[in-house]
Amino acid sequence: MSLSPEESDMQPHTQKEYEQYLRAIKGPPVMVILRTHLLTEYYLERALRAGLRRGDKLVDSATLSYSQKLAVVEAIDKFPDHVISSLRNLNKIRNRCAHEFERQVSVSDIDLIGGPYGKEYTAFKKRFPKSVRALLNHVVGTITAAMSGCVEALEEQ
Template sequence: MVADDRKLPDMTAVAARVVELMGGREQVIASMEAEYYAMKARWNKDVLTIGRILRAHLHVEYYLTEFLQHTNPKLGDLDEARITFNQKINLLQSGDRTVELLIPGIRHLNKIRNRLAHNLDATVTEGDATVFLQGMFNAFREAGASGAEKQLSTKPIDVLEEFAEFASSMLHAPSGQHSKAFDQAMKELSGRTETP
C-alpha cells in the first residue's frame, strides 16, 4: 500500500466547520435525517419485482452467452472477455431469423434492467409488456395457452418473465429437435420447402 504523505486535518475542527457551513446543529441533523430517510425509501423498494427483473435479465444473459459460444466457437470465452449484455445482443445479428425475432424483446429487457439500475424503479409498464407481446413470442404464448384452463396473465412483470423464459429456451437449443422443427416451419411458411 502506498503511503499518503498529506497530513489530515483535525477531524474535530472539520466537524465544527461543517456545522458552521450548514447553519448550525439543527440544520445538520435535519439534513442528515432527510438524506437517511430518502436513502431508506430507495432501499425499501419492491425487492420482489427487482428480483424478478434481475433474474429474468440474468437468465437471458446466461443463454445468450451459451448461444453465442455454441454458434461461434472461435469467439473464445465471452465471460473472460467481459463484454456487456448489449455487446452480446449486437453479436446476435447473424442472419438467424429466429434469433433476429427475439432481439427487440431482449433489447427491451436490457432497457428495463438499465432503468432499474439508474433510478431503482422496479416498474414494468403496459408499454413494456406490449414490446414483448409481439410476433413470435406472442404467437407461441397464445398457442401454448389454447385449450388450457388457466388464463394467460396480463400483468406486465409476468409477461416479462414469460418472454425471458421463451427467449432463453429459443437461445438454448439451436440444434435440438424443437429448433429444427421451428426452422422447418419457418422455411415452409416463408415459401421455401427445403429440409434442414
Template sequence: MHRDHDPEFVEWVAAEMAQFREHVTEAANASGDQRLAVLLTHLYTEHLLERYLKAKLPKGERLLKDEFLMYQKKLDFAAALGELDNQLIDGLGKLNKLRNNCAHKFKYSMDSEELEKLGKTLGKEYSEFKEKYPNDEHGWLGATLPKIAERLATVVASAEIGKPV
C-alpha cells in the same frame, strides 16, 4: 428429422427451461417483485448468449474473456452469426433495456407501454398471453420472460448439439 421431434433436442430444451423456472420464476414469485424476474431473466439469457458464442465461434471463449463485454455487444455478435431471428433479437434488446432501467433507476416501476413493447416481440404468442391473463401485467410478464428465454435456449441447443435450427 424436425428438431421438435428429436428426443435429444426436446430433452435438452426441457432441461434448460426447468433450470430457468427453478432459478428465475420461483425466486421472482417468492419475492413478489417482477423486477427480480427481469434481472434474473437477463442474467440467464446472458449466460445463454455466452454459451451460444462459445459453441459457434472456434475461439469464442477469447471473446468472452473481456469482462467489459456487455450484454448488447454479446447480442450483436450472436445476431451477426445470422441464426437468431429478428423477433428474438428485438426481444432480447428490449429485455436489456428493461433490465438497465430496473437495475439503475432507484424505485423503478415498469409501465404498461414497456411491457407491451417487450411482449409484442413474441407476436401471436403474446396475444395469447394477453387473452389468458386479461388486465394482468404480472401474468403477461410472467409468461413473456420464459418464452423469450426458451426461444434463445432453442437456438443454443441447436448450436451445442449440432442440429440446425
C-alpha cells in the same frame, strides 16, 4: 404463483432450464427482469462459445456488454429476429430497472419485451390483459425456451 410450461406455452428443452426459469420468475417484477437479464446473458455467452470458432476467447477475455454480446450473436444469424428484438428490449427495460431507484415494471414494459413475438404474445395477453405477473412469466418462459433451443442447435453443430 408461477405458471406451468403449459400455461405459459413454454417448451423447456431440459429440466435444468425449466428450473432456471422457475428461479428467474420468483420475487418482485423488477427482480424478475434483472434475473431474466442474467439468464439470457448466460444463453448469449453459450451461443458465442458455440457459434464462433474461438468464442471462448471472446467470452473469457473481452469485457463485452450485454448489447455487444447480443450484436455478435445476431451476426452469427442463428437466432430468429423476434428473439433478438425481444432481448434488445429486455436490455432497455433492465437498464431502466437498474438505474431508477423506485422503478416498477408496467404492462407496457412487458409489451415492449413480448411485442416482437407478435400474435403469440397478443393471444396470451388477451387472457391476462392487466396482469404484470402472468405476462412477465409468459415472456420470460417464451424467451428462455427460444434461447435454449437456439443454443442447443448451435452446440450440436
